[in-house]
């Protein structure tokens with residue numbers, strides 16, 4: 001590790017040198033014809049990086065209040081346009097979607113996922129189109145999500161049993177965050193890989209792998225923005241961690257693919273009854289059927305499975321955790337929801353996924369929670385592939401585009417009392433998160449929008465309903481202040497900083 005004091009002298013002299021150079025070389029005529037979006041003043045070298053802070057969605061919202069819906073900042077050497085209103089977002093993600101559908105190259109992603117052979121970070125083009133279409137049509141379609149219904153219901157039952165058990169044992173408080181992480185990880189593992197990893201011997205390794213991934217994705221790597229600082233990641237251990245994780249993942253997924261290949265060989269005459277088929281099976285099947293004109297490499301399979309974990313686990317869990325946190329903080333809302341769920345369950349005292357259609361308030365609660373707490377407040381970054389214009393401003397090719405969906409969903413011009421948690425606002429409205437209402441885009445929109453919406457909503461709605469049906473949940477009476485803390489933790493996916501600690505009483509209604 002290098003201490004800060006060693007850095008200060010070279011850094012300061014370098015900055016002075018740059019200021020000196022820019023005074024000499026600055027050529028105002030080259031940009032005078034362009035009408036650039038307004039920008040806050042920037043520092044040499046680092047640009048506006050120092051203004052992002054630990055919670056960029058909040059800092060950028062504050063800046064946009066001064067500089068407008070479309071604002072230009074500099075992340076070191078990288079020019080970036082920040083989109084902060086529904087109108088500007090519609091322009092980027094709908095009217096000019098084709099131009100804004102690229103993703104920037106990030107060094108960590110390239111290392112871990114086979115040169116961005118996945119979906120989320122593949123550059124816009126033929127490869128991405130093919131892999132995404134496999135994902136949308138074969139892996140995450142409504143029909144496929146339906147086929148995993150049994151897995152969801154089994155895992156929910158396990159969760160309920162676990163909470164029952166904990167609530168009857170001596171421990172009076174339950175770490176609900178822990179239970180929800182396990183639930184979402186187990187479901188995604190079974191769907192993607194065919195089995196749970198939480199109670200296998202590999203469990204600690206697998207869990208720490210996912211944790212390390214979330215941490216590294218959320219780590220700021222200066223070298224991505226200021227090329228001459230690229231050495232930092234070698235010195236502070238970042239690169240070594242990324243390489244270790246990449247090897248870990250590769251070994252793990254190699255093993256998974258191998259296991260599936262062998263299993264298929266041994267069970268050729270087995271009856272494929274649909275829900276025993278997991279996503280790796282499907283990808284291997286597609287690989288077998290593909291021909292030389294459109295081959296699917298094993299690296300692609302590994303990268304797609306990787307994506308499902310990277311894009312699907314943290315986000316789904318976080319959405320559920322925030323929804324529960326809001327409900328615990330608003331007992332009246334929770335009671336109303338509980339009444340709805342118990343009424344639909346009626347005398348059968350049980351609910352299945354079919355019942356969710358009747359639970360309009362439940363859907364509104366989920367939507368409202370995603371409005372206030374979108375797990376990816378800045379979506380995923382995009383990059384512009386040709387010169388264009390938005391809202392009258394010129395945007396140059398290669399500019400990064402960051403959409404502040406968090407700020408958009410709290411824009412007082414679109415929302416009444418935007419800071420209040422009020423599920424009622426989603427009753428009697430067509431407003432949805434599927435990318436048609438640009439005031440509300442927790443899953444993004446357009447070609448690059450999230451293909452996992454149906455998947456994650458199926459998990460989250462059922463989990464909420466089951467919890468409401470089976471338990472009376474509350475914050476512990478003492479120190480409620482602390483337990484009801486809604487502070488965010490820094491990172492790419494914005495999770496709660498403090499875990500949800502609750503008391504649970506099984507209800508015998």
Ligand code: HEM
Pocket residue numbers: 119120121132135140307308311312313315316319374375376379380381442443444445446447448449450451452453455456
């Ligand atoms: C509550 C849960 C989730 C949230 C809030 C969420 C949110 C998002 C967002 C904001 C994007 C970027 C959209 C854009 O750039 O316009 C995205 C992309 C993506 N999501 Fe999700 N997601 C969730 C769950 C899932 C799940 C469960 C999966 C898979 C099983 C998934 C797979 C993906 C993939 C593959 C992409 C990349 C799409 C592309 O670049 O073409 N997501 N998601």
Ligand SMILES: *[C@@H]1O[C@H](CO)[C@@H](O)[C@H](O)[C@H]1NC(C)=O
Pocket residue numbers: 175177178181499
């Ligand atoms: C609760 O569970 C989370 C997630 O597993 C964990 O990070 C946290 O340390 C736990 N907190 C307590 C107080 O047990």
Ligand SMILES: *[C@@H]1O[C@H](CO)[C@@H](O)[C@H](O)[C@H]1NC(C)=O
Pocket residue numbers: 271273
């Ligand atoms: C395959 O499954 C179907 C129904 O799921 C059943 O009717 C059929 O007998 C099974 N065939 C074999 C060979 O097990």
Ligand SMILES: *[C@@H]1O[C@H](CO)[C@@H](O)[C@H](O)[C@H]1NC(C)=O
Pocket residue numbers: 291292293294
């Ligand atoms: C190869 O695959 C493409 C598209 O998947 C298909 O159109 C073509 O007919 C296939 N060729 C052969 C020889 O199977």
